[in-house]
Amino acid sequence: MEFVLEINTEEMPLPHVKAALQQLKRNFEDELVSQDLVDKKKRPGKIETFGTCRRLIVYGDLIACQRNKEEIIVGPPKSVAFAPDGSPSPAVMGFARSQGVKVDSLEVVSNKKGDYIAVKKIQKGRPAQDVLPQVVPDIINRLSFPKMMRWGTNDFKFSRPIRYVFCILDGKPLSFKVNGISTINFTTGHKLYFPASIKVKSFQEYRRQLKKNKVLIEEKTRKARIMNHIEKKLEPLEAQCYPDEKLLDKLATDVEYPYVFLGAFPKKYLKLPIEILSTAMREGQNLLSVVKGKKQLPVFLGVTDACNDAKGFVSKGNERVLKARLEDARFFWEQDSKIPLKERAENLSQIVFQERLGSYKEKSERIKKIALYLVSKLDAGKKKQEVREAAELCKADLLTEMVREFPSLQGKVGGIYARKEKYPLAVWKAIYEHYQPASLDDPSPASLTGAILAVCDKLDSIVGVLGLEIEISGSKDPFGLRRNAQGICSIVLDKKLDFPFPLLLDKVIKVYEDNLKKNRSELKEICLEFFKNRLEYIFSHLGFRYDLIKAVLSSGVDNIYNIFLKLKALDSLKDNLKFRTLILTAKRVNNILRGQPKYKVNQDLLIEKEERELYTTYSIIRDNVRPLFLSGDFSKAQRIVLTIGSSIDNFFDNVLVMAEDKRIKRNRLALLQQVSKLFSQIANYSEVVIEGEKD
Amino acid sequence: MSIQNLIMNLQKYWTDQGCYLAQSYDMEVGAGTMTPDTFFRVLDKKPWRVAYVQPSRRPTDGRYGENPHRVQKHFQYQVIIKPSPSDIQQLFIQSLATLGIDLKYHDLRFDEDNWESPTIGAWGVGWQVLLDGLEITQFTYFQQAGGIETFPVPVEITYGLERLEMFLEGKDDIYDLQWSDDVSYRDLRIEEEREFSEFNFNHADIKSLQKKFSLTSEEAGKLIEKNLLFPAYDMCLKSSHLFNLLDSRGAVGVTERVKKIAQIRNLVTKIAQKYTSREGSY
Numbered sequence: 008m009e010f011v012l013e014i015n016t017e018e019m020p021l022p023h024v025k026a027a028l029q030q031l032k033r034n035f036e037d038e039l040v041s042q043d044l045v046d047k048k049k050r051p052g053k054i055e056t057f058g059t060c061r062r063l064i065v066y067g068d069l070i071a072c073q074r075n076k077e078e079i080i081v082g083p084p085k086s087v088a089f090a091p092d093g094s095p096s097p098a099v100m101g102f103a104r105s106q107g108v109k110v111d112s113l114e115v116v117s118n119k120k121g122d123y124i125a126v127k128k129i130q131k132g133r134p135a136q137d138v139l140p141q142v143v144p145d146i147i148n149r150l151s152f153p154k155m156m157r158w159g160t161n162d163f164k165f166s167r168p169i170r171y172v173f174c175i176l177d178g179k180p181l182s183f184k185v186n187g188i189s190t191i192n193f194t195t196g197h198k199l200y201f202p203a204s205i206k207v208k209s210f211q212e213y214r215r216q217l218k219k220n221k222v223l224i225e226e227k228t229r230k231a232r233i234m235n236h237i238e239k240k241l242e243p244l245e246a247q248c249y250p251d252e253k254l255l256d257k258l259a260t261d262v263e264y265p266y267v268f269l270g271a272f273p274k275k276y277l278k279l280p281i282e283i284l285s286t287a288m289r290e291g292q293n294l295l296s297v298v299k300g301k302k303q304l305p306v307f308l309g310v311t312d313a314c315n316d317a318k319g320f321v322s323k324g325n326e327r328v329l330k331a332r333l334e335d336a337r338f339f340w341e342q343d344s345k346i347p348l349k350e351r352a353e354n355l356s357q358i359v360f361q362e363r364l365g366s367y368k369e370k371s372e373r374i375k376k377i378a379l380y381l382v383s384k385l386d387a388g389k390k391k392q393e394v395r396e397a398a399e400l401c402k403a404d405l406l407t408e409m410v411r412e413f414p415s416l417q418g419k420v421g422g423i424y425a426r427k428e429k430y431p432l433a434v435w436k437a438i439y440e441h442y443q444p445a446s447l448d449d450p451s452p453a454s455l456t457g458a459i460l461a462v463c464d465k466l467d468s469i470v471g472v473l474g475l476e477i478e479i480s481g482s483k484d485p486f487g488l489r490r491n492a493q494g495i496c497s498i499v500l501d502k503k504l505d506f507p508f509p510l511l512l513d514k515v516i517k518v519y520e521d522n523l524k525k526n527r528s529e530l531k532e533i534c535l536e537f538f539k540n541r542l543e544y545i546f547s548h549l550g551f552r553y554d555l556i557k558a559v560l561s562s563g564v565d566n567i568y569n570i571f572l573k574l575k576a577l578d579s580l581k582d583n584l585k586f587r588t589l590i591l592t593a594k595r596v597n598n599i600l601r602g603q604p605k606y607k608v609n610q611d612l613l614i615e616k617e618e619r620e621l622y623t624t625y626s627i628i629r630d631n632v633r634p635l636f637l638s639g640d641f642s643k644a645q646r647i648v649l650t651i652g653s654s655i656d657n658f659f660d661n662v663l664v665m666a667e668d669k670r671i672k673r674n675r676l677a678l679l680q681q682v683s684k685l686f687s688q689i690a691n692y693s694e695v696v697i698e699g700e701k702d
Numbered sequence: 703m704s705i706q707n708l709i710m711n712l713q714k715y716w717t718d719q720g721c722y723l724a725q726s727y728d729m730e731v732g733a734g735t736m737t738p739d740t741f742f743r744v745l746d747k748k749p750w751r752v753a754y755v756q757p758s759r760r761p762t763d764g765r766y767g768e769n770p771h772r773v774q775k776h777f778q779y780q781v782i783i784k785p786s787p788s789d790i791q792q793l794f795i796q797s798l799a800t801l802g803i804d805l806k807y808h809d810l811r812f813d814e815d816n817w818e819s820p821t822i823g824a825w826g827v828g829w830q831v832l833l834d835g836l837e838i839t840q841f842t843y844f845q846q847a848g849g850i851e852t853f854p855v856p857v858e859i860t861y862g863l864e865r866l867e868m869f870l871e872g873k874d875d876i877y878d879l880q881w882s883d884d885v886s887y888r889d890l891r892i893e894e895e896r897e898f899s900e901f902n903f904n905h906a907d908i909k910s911l912q913k914k915f916s917l918t919s920e921e922a923g924k925l926i927e928k929n930l931l932f933p934a935y936d937m938c939l940k941s942s943h944l945f946n947l948l949d950s951r952g953a954v955g956v957t958e959r960v961k962k963i964a965q966i967r968n969l970v971t972k973i974a975q976k977y978t979s980r981e982g983s984y
Contacts, residue, residue, distance in 0.1 A: 017791055017812065018811075018812040018813075018814075018829060020814040154816065154827065155826040156826075156845055156855075157843075157845065157853070157855050158785075158786050158843050158852075158855045159785045159786050159787070159788060159854065159855060160785045160854045160855075160856075162853075167827070168786070168788070168843070170788070173935070176930055198791075199795070199805055200806070214795070243966060261811065261813070262764060291835075292832070292835040293813070309809075309835065311809040312809060312810070314805075314806070314807070314808065314809045316807070316808060316809070317806075320807045320808055320834075321807075321809045321834045322806060322831070323836035324808070324809075324834025324835055324836060324869070325834055326838070327872075327874055328834075328835040329835070330834045330874070330875070331771050333768065334770075335771075372711045381742075418849060673982070
């Protein structure tokens with residue numbers, strides 16, 4: 008039975024639409040499965056959601072009516088139910104009375120404890136049309152958006168004002184109220200061009216009618232249409248659209264029926280770098296840049312909402328607005344060129360980074376010190392000069408008109424200006440890239456110098472802000488510390504930066520001297536804990552199993568890149584049978600050792616053959632894996648460690664650890680401590696969960 | 703259609719929608735939102751419909767009359783309706799139609815833009831309205847003003863008159879616009895723009911601005927104590943404009959900026975609290 012729901016609203020931003028569709032799908036599925044209106048087994052695909060900036064749509068293929076449910080109420084045991092003459096006992100009559108049934112209709116059921124008198128009641132399933140009006144309003148009420156608003160005289164909060172709610176079940180209107188808004192029995196086409204009401208009986212018809220009235224409900228279809236039209240427009244030019252997935256996603260949701268138009272701008276603006284051109288086009292007007300090969304063309308693409316621009320007004324209008332923006336950008340470009348970056352960098356003392364943490368001048372001084380330290384830890388001595396130069400200049404663009412106009416271009420503008428001023432490639436690239444990655448999907452800096460600069464800039468902010476005891480909580484992160492920490496971790500993993508993280512942290516804390524509120528050791532602990540949480544988040548985002556993540560992080564954060572390699576080593580072996588056995592053995596070892604003080608192995612006290620053998624195997628393995636640990640080849644190390652398995656098993660089978668002779672007992676514990684230490688160099692195996700294992 | 707015809711059209715249209723026609727406020731303000739006809743009236747619980755032209759000054763936007771788009775004084779057409787009617791978007795779209803804009807041939811978009819004014823402790827949710835890529839209007843559901851949750855929720859529609867007129871006349875230069883059939887924007891404004899840009903950027907006396915700022919903000923505080931809220935609010939408006947002038951003179955550091963804005967906001971918030979707690983306003 009078909010269910011169609013449309014919540015029609017004023018224009019919602021893309022992240023709101025995405026968030027709502029996800030919640031609608033999940034909540035409808037959960038609720039309707041629990042209401043017995045969607046078959047669990049056929050669950051996938053039974054609820055579908057669609058959305059535009061003006062509508063959230065839910066389509067479901069539902070069961071028409073809940074099944075009847077049989078309920079058994081158990082009464083007194085059969086043994087006391089009847090008198091010898093077969094007449095019902097008072098207990099049974101009482102039971103029948105309390106259930107409102109006649110004694111005749113009682114039955115006998117058997118369970119573990121024996122036979123009992125019982126009554127079977129049938130709870131009648133309710134039809135979908137009765138259930139839905141009760142559950143749907145609640146699902147809509149529970150929707151949450153990144154930012155919510157009120158309107159009119161309503162206390163209710165939503166993304167944007169709701170215009171109407173349309174709902175049909177099996178072709179018939181379904182009426183209910185959502186916070187005072189009654190459902191209506193029709194939908195409407197495109198708001199500007201086809202506002203008349205449309206009545207439909209099925210989802211197919213709904214989709215078809217809306218398409219006719221300039222609304223394509225599928226995001227995919229709208230996007231494909233945009234791509235297709237772009238291709239057609241660009242074919243004669245033999246040019247391509249400069250890729251911008253984010254903008255395309257936005258456009259595909261911002262419009263209900265896309266048309267693409269092409270416009271041009273005066274060639275003289277081509278002197279501006281492509282980043283600035285494309286930002287000027289994207290921000291404000293949502294226009295796409297066009298390139299031929301790597302060359303920018305003096306044209307742009309735009310997407311309209313259901314308007315085919317028959318008279319060319321849309322394209323002309325956009326050209327006019329864009330020209331004004333580019334003229335501004337050109338003006339800034341020329342103004343900015345008058346003062347070299349170096350001079351600007353001197354003036355950074357005028358801009359405050361954070362009141363207690365000083366100016367951007369001080370920040371870039373700190374970045375320089377930290378970055379030079381990191382260079383020495385990474386054995387990248389050759390990079391010293393360029394790191395120094397880039398660090399000094401990296402914040403200078405904050406004082407340019409261009410960044411004031413296009414804040415999203417910070418860093419990039421500095422890099423472009425440094426390029427213009429003929430700084431070496433490594434220097435301008437590093438400046439250009441040092442805000443990267445802006446999110447988990449954004450790439451890390453490509454150059455090593457850029458990576459070093461980015462890590463140090465971010466770490467400086469994190470330590471400074473945490474050092475001031477500024478609280479970071481669920482929604483409160485004014486300095487984007489979590490994003491910064493994730494950025495650092497991504498860079499370390501992407502660029503394989505192999506260095507002891509706590510040492511770098513010490514350096515950053517030291518560079519702040521005593522300008523922070525928190526004392527040094529406490530601050531270090533807080534920072535390490537903060538990074539541990541971020542690493543957990545990133546690793547699980549990368550798809551690693553949670554227990555493996557915990558296993559490699561259980562001893563805290565040291566060399567971040569090594570932690571990642573260890574995790575990969577564990578992950579590659581997680582289904583290996585030998586590994587699983589080893590984990591169980593390791594857990595056994597750890598259990599025995601729990602609470603024991605540290606002992607030393609005395610070889611002369613190894614009397615049994617199996618313990619001598621274990622010691623020998625252990626020694627060989629230890630010597631073999633040591634260089635592997637140092638070189639970071641944890642996969643190979645892990646495989647070699649695996650070979651200890653049979654020796655331990657033999658040991659446990661034939662040797663009693665808790666021997667009566669205290670000296671021997673301690674010696675055996677010492678041996679196991681050595682083995683356990685070997686394991687812990689990779690991970691805390693006790694954290695690894697083996698399927699079917701009993702706790 | 704000249705600017706004055708545009709204004710008359712909007713006046714007619716919004717009075718037909720039941721708006722009271724206010725006259726421009728007689729003080730320097732940065733936006734129509736800041737005048738008492740908006741600021742005080744969105745705070746209480748009573749229905750309110752008002753429309754007016756408000757000259758708006760933004761000293762840092764001065765370009766000596768040389769930039770075809772930026773001016774240090776422009777004209778806003780401000781509409782406030784409380785509670786926001788359910789068909790308000792439709793009403794707005796119709797207002798464009800009455801200006802002779804045939805939407806069949808134009809692309810009208812409501813693009814997310816959540817307005818806020820830290821100085822008066824206000825924020826709202828809404829859009830910038832783009833017509834063929836040109837921002838012609840700011841459309842906002844007020845959620846808070848003077849630090850107070852607004853309820854019923856007012857909607858604000860702010861047309862940028864010059865922008866809209868540039869669209870209607872298809873002109874690239876603001877100074878080429880016709881105010882009336884025989885008076886151009888250039889005739890009326892260019893000398894004023896030149897002189898005020900000079901004043902804003904080079905000649906406004908910093909010391910005297912600073913002195914005046916402390917005088918007006920202190921006086922606002924005293925007037926609040928005496929429950930003279932409208933005069934107190936005027937003093938806040940004066941302070942705000944003085945702050946903007948200091949800013950265009952480059953005399954406000956970053957921390958100083960945060961401090962001064964907070965200073966004005968605290969005063970405005972107090973005024974809002976006192977106003978809403980007055981008997982009868984709720």
